[in-house]
Amino acid sequence: MEISGIISAIVIGIVIGVLGRLVVPGRQHIGVLLTILVGIVAALLGSAIAAGLDVADTKGVDWIEWLIQIGLAALGVAALDRTRVRR
Template sequence: METSQIISAIVFGIVIGALGLLAKPRGQHIGLRWTITVGIVAALAGTCIAAGLGLAETKGVNWIEWLIQIVLAAAGVAALGQFRARA
């Protein structure tokens, strides 16, 4: 993974983490820091998965990598919300 991919994954992770606050149901008690952290981790994991599948190098926007990152972020926010609700 190149440095530019890591930096873009972190920036994208911050954005999808912040957007996760808008998409979550009101009953969840996940703060901004947690959603951004989950977004960053999901974006980095999505970049690694896309690279492992040979999908990381494309010309233009890599929609498949973004889709993987978004799905991982949504799953992460939902899982954290369930975990925090039980605790």
């Protein structure tokens, strides 16, 4: 992976993580770095799932892929938030 691919994955991860965090109701008790990590992982997994469902490459904006990624990010943020509250 080239440096531009890594930078774009981080930027997309930030966007996906923030959007996933906005979807989860209430206040989350996780930091910015965890949000970014969750976003990057959700972006990569969401892309793989969208490719598996054959909805990754469409003409125009890939809305279904974005929804999958944001949904995964929301699940990740909610899961991490629950583990942080218990401690």
